Amino acid sequence: MTENGLNGKIALVTGASRGIGKSIATKLGNMGARVAVNYNRSKDEAESLARLIPDSMAFQADVADRDQVNRMAEEIHSRMGKVDIIVNNSGYWELMDFVSYREDAMDRMFAVNVKGGINTVLAFLDDLKGKGIVVNIASNAGIGTAAPNTTLYSITKAAVIMLTKRLAFDLRDHHIRINAVAPGWVETDMTIGNKNSSEISDLEHYFRSRTTLNSVGRPEDIADVVAFLASDDSRYINGQVIVADGGRIDNLTHGI
Protein backbone atom coordinates (compact mmCIF):
# COMPACT_ATOMS: atom_id res chain seq x y z
CA MET A 1 0.00 0.00 0.00
CA THR A 2 1.26 3.46 -0.82
CA GLU A 3 2.77 4.92 2.34
CA ASN A 4 1.27 8.38 1.96
CA GLY A 5 -1.72 7.17 -0.05
CA LEU A 6 -4.19 9.18 2.02
CA ASN A 7 -2.37 12.50 1.89
CA GLY A 8 -4.86 15.35 1.68
CA LYS A 9 -7.79 13.18 2.78
CA ILE A 10 -9.99 13.65 5.81
CA ALA A 11 -11.23 10.47 7.46
CA LEU A 12 -13.91 10.14 10.11
CA VAL A 13 -13.51 7.06 12.29
CA THR A 14 -16.42 6.47 14.64
CA GLY A 15 -15.71 4.87 18.00
CA ALA A 16 -12.02 5.66 17.67
CA SER A 17 -11.30 6.26 21.34
CA ARG A 18 -10.38 2.63 22.03
CA GLY A 19 -9.78 -0.80 20.56
CA ILE A 20 -10.07 -1.44 16.86
CA GLY A 21 -11.22 2.11 16.06
CA LYS A 22 -8.15 3.59 17.72
CA SER A 23 -5.93 1.35 15.63
CA ILE A 24 -7.81 2.28 12.44
CA ALA A 25 -7.48 6.01 13.17
CA THR A 26 -3.75 5.59 13.83
CA LYS A 27 -3.22 3.63 10.63
CA LEU A 28 -5.13 6.09 8.43
CA GLY A 29 -3.19 8.93 10.08
CA ASN A 30 0.08 7.13 9.32
CA MET A 31 -1.01 7.01 5.68
CA GLY A 32 -1.37 10.78 5.63
CA ALA A 33 -5.04 11.31 6.43
CA ARG A 34 -6.25 13.91 8.87
CA VAL A 35 -8.60 12.09 11.21
CA ALA A 36 -11.81 13.13 12.90
CA VAL A 37 -11.71 10.91 15.97
CA ASN A 38 -15.27 10.24 17.09
CA TYR A 39 -16.09 9.09 20.61
CA ASN A 40 -19.19 8.84 22.71
CA ARG A 41 -18.00 8.75 26.32
CA SER A 42 -14.19 8.36 26.27
CA LYS A 43 -13.31 12.04 25.79
CA ASP A 44 -9.81 11.94 27.30
CA GLU A 45 -8.77 8.89 25.30
CA ALA A 46 -10.11 10.38 22.05
CA GLU A 47 -8.43 13.74 22.61
CA SER A 48 -5.11 12.05 23.47
CA LEU A 49 -5.29 10.02 20.27
CA ALA A 50 -6.18 13.07 18.15
CA ARG A 51 -3.11 14.87 19.49
CA LEU A 52 -0.91 12.04 18.18
CA ILE A 53 -2.23 12.25 14.61
CA PRO A 54 -1.17 15.38 12.70
CA ASP A 55 -3.96 17.95 12.12
CA SER A 56 -6.58 15.71 13.70
CA MET A 57 -9.34 16.44 16.21
CA ALA A 58 -11.76 14.62 18.49
CA PHE A 59 -15.54 14.98 18.14
CA GLN A 60 -18.23 13.72 20.48
CA ALA A 61 -21.44 12.11 19.25
CA ASP A 62 -23.54 9.11 20.13
CA VAL A 63 -23.85 7.66 16.64
CA ALA A 64 -27.21 6.13 17.56
CA ASP A 65 -28.65 9.64 17.86
CA ARG A 66 -29.23 11.27 14.50
CA ASP A 67 -29.33 14.81 15.89
CA GLN A 68 -25.97 14.32 17.60
CA VAL A 69 -24.42 12.95 14.41
CA ASN A 70 -25.76 15.90 12.41
CA ARG A 71 -24.36 18.29 15.02
CA MET A 72 -21.00 16.51 14.82
CA ALA A 73 -21.04 16.86 11.02
CA GLU A 74 -21.46 20.62 11.36
CA GLU A 75 -18.55 20.76 13.78
CA ILE A 76 -16.30 18.67 11.55
CA HIS A 77 -17.19 20.80 8.52
CA SER A 78 -16.37 24.03 10.31
CA ARG A 79 -13.19 22.84 12.07
CA MET A 80 -11.68 20.39 9.54
CA GLY A 81 -13.59 20.43 6.23
CA LYS A 82 -15.38 17.89 4.08
CA VAL A 83 -14.90 14.23 4.83
CA ASP A 84 -13.52 11.86 2.17
CA ILE A 85 -13.57 8.60 4.11
CA ILE A 86 -15.92 7.28 6.78
CA VAL A 87 -15.17 4.22 8.88
CA ASN A 88 -18.30 3.13 10.73
CA ASN A 89 -16.58 1.33 13.57
CA SER A 90 -18.62 2.24 16.68
CA GLY A 91 -20.07 -0.87 18.14
CA TYR A 92 -21.91 -2.20 21.14
CA TRP A 93 -22.66 -5.72 22.32
CA GLU A 94 -24.34 -7.48 25.15
CA LEU A 95 -23.86 -11.20 25.38
CA MET A 96 -26.96 -13.12 26.30
CA ASP A 97 -28.62 -16.43 25.79
CA PHE A 98 -31.51 -16.11 23.34
CA VAL A 99 -34.09 -17.10 25.96
CA SER A 100 -32.82 -14.29 28.21
CA TYR A 101 -33.74 -11.80 25.49
CA ARG A 102 -33.93 -8.20 26.68
CA GLU A 103 -35.54 -5.75 24.33
CA ASP A 104 -33.56 -2.78 25.66
CA ALA A 105 -30.27 -4.55 24.91
CA MET A 106 -31.42 -5.50 21.43
CA ASP A 107 -32.60 -1.96 20.74
CA ARG A 108 -29.31 -0.47 21.85
CA MET A 109 -27.22 -2.89 19.78
CA PHE A 110 -29.36 -2.19 16.73
CA ALA A 111 -29.26 1.56 17.30
CA VAL A 112 -25.47 1.75 17.63
CA ASN A 113 -24.41 -0.96 15.19
CA VAL A 114 -26.93 -0.39 12.40
CA LYS A 115 -28.58 3.00 12.78
CA GLY A 116 -25.18 4.46 13.70
CA GLY A 117 -23.90 3.66 10.22
CA ILE A 118 -27.05 4.95 8.56
CA ASN A 119 -26.99 8.21 10.55
CA THR A 120 -23.34 8.81 9.72
CA VAL A 121 -23.56 8.13 5.99
CA LEU A 122 -26.61 10.37 5.71
CA ALA A 123 -24.99 13.21 7.64
CA PHE A 124 -21.95 13.21 5.32
CA LEU A 125 -23.64 12.19 2.08
CA ASP A 126 -22.91 15.46 0.28
CA ASP A 127 -19.23 15.20 1.23
CA LEU A 128 -18.99 11.67 -0.13
CA LYS A 129 -20.59 12.30 -3.51
CA GLY A 130 -18.09 11.89 -6.33
CA LYS A 131 -15.25 9.93 -4.75
CA GLY A 132 -16.16 9.12 -1.15
CA ILE A 133 -15.34 5.88 0.60
CA VAL A 134 -17.20 4.12 3.41
CA VAL A 135 -15.88 1.14 5.34
CA ASN A 136 -18.30 -0.55 7.73
CA ILE A 137 -17.04 -2.73 10.55
CA ALA A 138 -19.27 -5.79 10.58
CA SER A 139 -18.27 -9.06 12.26
CA ASN A 140 -17.86 -12.69 11.31
CA ALA A 141 -20.75 -13.12 13.76
CA GLY A 142 -22.91 -11.54 11.06
CA ILE A 143 -22.02 -14.38 8.71
CA GLY A 144 -22.55 -17.09 11.29
CA THR A 145 -20.40 -18.60 14.01
CA ALA A 146 -21.07 -20.89 16.93
CA ALA A 147 -19.76 -18.36 19.47
CA PRO A 148 -22.11 -18.62 22.45
CA ASN A 149 -24.56 -15.88 23.44
CA THR A 150 -23.99 -13.76 20.33
CA THR A 151 -27.29 -14.40 18.55
CA LEU A 152 -28.74 -10.91 19.02
CA TYR A 153 -25.44 -9.13 18.31
CA SER A 154 -25.01 -11.33 15.21
CA ILE A 155 -28.34 -10.18 13.86
CA THR A 156 -27.21 -6.55 14.01
CA LYS A 157 -23.93 -7.38 12.26
CA ALA A 158 -25.77 -9.31 9.53
CA ALA A 159 -27.73 -6.09 9.05
CA VAL A 160 -24.44 -4.16 8.71
CA ILE A 161 -23.40 -6.54 5.93
CA MET A 162 -26.68 -6.05 4.09
CA LEU A 163 -26.47 -2.29 4.64
CA THR A 164 -23.05 -2.38 2.97
CA LYS A 165 -24.33 -4.23 -0.08
CA ARG A 166 -27.48 -2.15 -0.42
CA LEU A 167 -25.70 1.18 -0.02
CA ALA A 168 -23.15 0.22 -2.69
CA PHE A 169 -26.16 -0.36 -4.92
CA ASP A 170 -28.34 2.57 -3.84
CA LEU A 171 -25.54 5.14 -3.94
CA ARG A 172 -23.88 3.91 -7.14
CA ASP A 173 -24.86 7.02 -9.09
CA HIS A 174 -22.95 9.11 -6.54
CA HIS A 175 -19.74 7.08 -7.06
CA ILE A 176 -19.37 6.25 -3.40
CA ARG A 177 -17.44 3.07 -2.70
CA ILE A 178 -18.78 1.09 0.28
CA ASN A 179 -17.27 -2.09 1.67
CA ALA A 180 -17.13 -3.89 4.99
CA VAL A 181 -14.62 -5.75 7.12
CA ALA A 182 -15.87 -8.63 9.22
CA PRO A 183 -13.38 -9.23 12.04
CA GLY A 184 -13.13 -12.36 14.08
CA TRP A 185 -12.27 -12.35 17.77
CA VAL A 186 -10.00 -9.45 18.70
CA GLU A 187 -8.92 -8.76 22.26
CA THR A 188 -10.40 -5.36 23.19
CA ASP A 189 -12.52 -3.91 25.98
CA MET A 190 -15.53 -5.31 24.12
CA THR A 191 -14.38 -8.90 24.30
CA ILE A 192 -12.43 -9.08 27.55
CA GLY A 193 -14.20 -6.38 29.56
CA ASN A 194 -13.59 -6.95 33.26
CA LYS A 195 -12.51 -10.55 32.90
CA ASN A 196 -9.56 -11.86 34.93
CA SER A 197 -6.40 -13.22 33.32
CA SER A 198 -7.48 -16.84 33.62
CA GLU A 199 -10.82 -16.11 31.93
CA ILE A 200 -9.03 -14.15 29.19
CA SER A 201 -6.63 -17.02 28.65
CA ASP A 202 -9.54 -19.48 28.33
CA LEU A 203 -11.27 -17.19 25.83
CA GLU A 204 -8.10 -16.80 23.77
CA HIS A 205 -7.59 -20.53 23.76
CA TYR A 206 -11.16 -21.16 22.60
CA PHE A 207 -11.12 -18.55 19.84
CA ARG A 208 -7.60 -19.47 18.67
CA SER A 209 -8.68 -23.09 18.39
CA ARG A 210 -11.54 -22.02 16.13
CA THR A 211 -9.18 -20.53 13.50
CA THR A 212 -7.14 -22.24 10.81
CA LEU A 213 -4.30 -19.78 11.51
CA ASN A 214 -4.33 -20.77 15.22
CA SER A 215 -4.41 -17.14 16.19
CA VAL A 216 -6.65 -14.50 17.71
CA GLY A 217 -6.78 -11.08 16.10
CA ARG A 218 -5.14 -7.81 17.09
CA PRO A 219 -6.68 -4.42 16.32
CA GLU A 220 -3.85 -3.82 13.80
CA ASP A 221 -4.94 -6.88 11.82
CA ILE A 222 -8.27 -5.21 11.21
CA ALA A 223 -6.86 -1.71 10.67
CA ASP A 224 -4.64 -2.96 7.84
CA VAL A 225 -7.66 -4.31 5.96
CA VAL A 226 -9.59 -1.08 6.53
CA ALA A 227 -6.60 0.87 5.22
CA PHE A 228 -6.67 -1.18 2.03
CA LEU A 229 -10.40 -0.56 1.55
CA ALA A 230 -9.96 3.14 2.32
CA SER A 231 -7.19 3.52 -0.23
CA ASP A 232 -7.08 3.65 -4.01
CA ASP A 233 -5.55 0.18 -4.03
CA SER A 234 -9.08 -1.22 -3.64
CA ARG A 235 -10.54 1.07 -6.34
CA TYR A 236 -12.32 -1.77 -8.18
CA ILE A 237 -13.92 -3.29 -5.08
CA ASN A 238 -17.46 -2.29 -4.09
CA GLY A 239 -20.22 -3.75 -1.94
CA GLN A 240 -17.95 -6.50 -0.57
CA VAL A 241 -17.25 -7.95 2.83
CA ILE A 242 -13.69 -8.97 3.66
CA VAL A 243 -13.59 -11.46 6.50
CA ALA A 244 -10.50 -11.01 8.68
CA ASP A 245 -10.86 -13.74 11.26
CA GLY A 246 -7.86 -16.02 10.98
CA GLY A 247 -9.82 -18.40 8.76
CA ARG A 248 -12.56 -19.29 11.17
CA ILE A 249 -13.28 -23.02 11.00
CA ASP A 250 -17.05 -22.55 11.42
CA ASN A 251 -17.15 -20.75 8.08
CA LEU A 252 -14.78 -23.02 6.17
CA THR A 253 -15.95 -26.51 6.88
CA HIS A 254 -18.51 -28.73 8.51
CA GLY A 255 -17.48 -31.14 11.22
CA ILE A 256 -14.66 -30.47 13.67
Ligand code: NAP
Ligand atom coordinates in the same frame (compact mmCIF):
# COMPACT_ATOMS: atom_id res chain seq x y z
P1 NAP B 1 -14.52 -1.49 22.10
O1 NAP B 1 -13.13 -1.71 22.52
O2 NAP B 1 -15.62 -1.77 23.06
O3 NAP B 1 -14.65 0.00 21.57
C1 NAP B 1 -15.91 0.43 21.14
C2 NAP B 1 -15.77 1.82 20.59
O4 NAP B 1 -17.06 2.20 20.08
C3 NAP B 1 -15.35 2.83 21.63
O5 NAP B 1 -14.45 3.73 21.05
C4 NAP B 1 -16.67 3.50 21.99
O6 NAP B 1 -16.51 4.87 22.34
C5 NAP B 1 -17.39 3.43 20.67
N1 NAP B 1 -18.83 3.54 20.84
C6 NAP B 1 -19.67 2.70 21.50
N2 NAP B 1 -20.92 3.16 21.43
C7 NAP B 1 -20.87 4.31 20.72
C8 NAP B 1 -21.83 5.24 20.33
N3 NAP B 1 -23.11 5.07 20.64
N4 NAP B 1 -21.44 6.33 19.62
C9 NAP B 1 -20.13 6.51 19.31
N5 NAP B 1 -19.17 5.66 19.66
C10 NAP B 1 -19.54 4.56 20.36
O7 NAP B 1 -14.87 -2.36 20.80
P2 NAP B 1 -13.95 -2.97 19.65
O8 NAP B 1 -13.73 -4.39 19.97
O9 NAP B 1 -12.83 -2.09 19.34
O10 NAP B 1 -15.02 -2.96 18.44
C11 NAP B 1 -14.96 -2.05 17.37
C12 NAP B 1 -15.89 -2.56 16.28
O11 NAP B 1 -15.47 -3.85 15.84
C13 NAP B 1 -17.34 -2.73 16.74
O12 NAP B 1 -18.22 -2.38 15.70
C14 NAP B 1 -17.43 -4.20 17.01
O13 NAP B 1 -18.75 -4.68 16.94
C15 NAP B 1 -16.56 -4.75 15.91
N6 NAP B 1 -16.03 -6.08 16.14
C16 NAP B 1 -15.24 -6.34 17.21
C17 NAP B 1 -14.73 -7.62 17.39
C18 NAP B 1 -13.85 -7.99 18.54
O14 NAP B 1 -13.56 -9.17 18.71
N7 NAP B 1 -13.36 -7.05 19.33
C19 NAP B 1 -15.06 -8.63 16.47
C20 NAP B 1 -15.87 -8.33 15.41
C21 NAP B 1 -16.35 -7.05 15.23
P3 NAP B 1 -16.66 5.44 23.85
O15 NAP B 1 -15.69 4.69 24.70
O16 NAP B 1 -16.31 6.88 23.69
O17 NAP B 1 -18.08 5.22 24.26
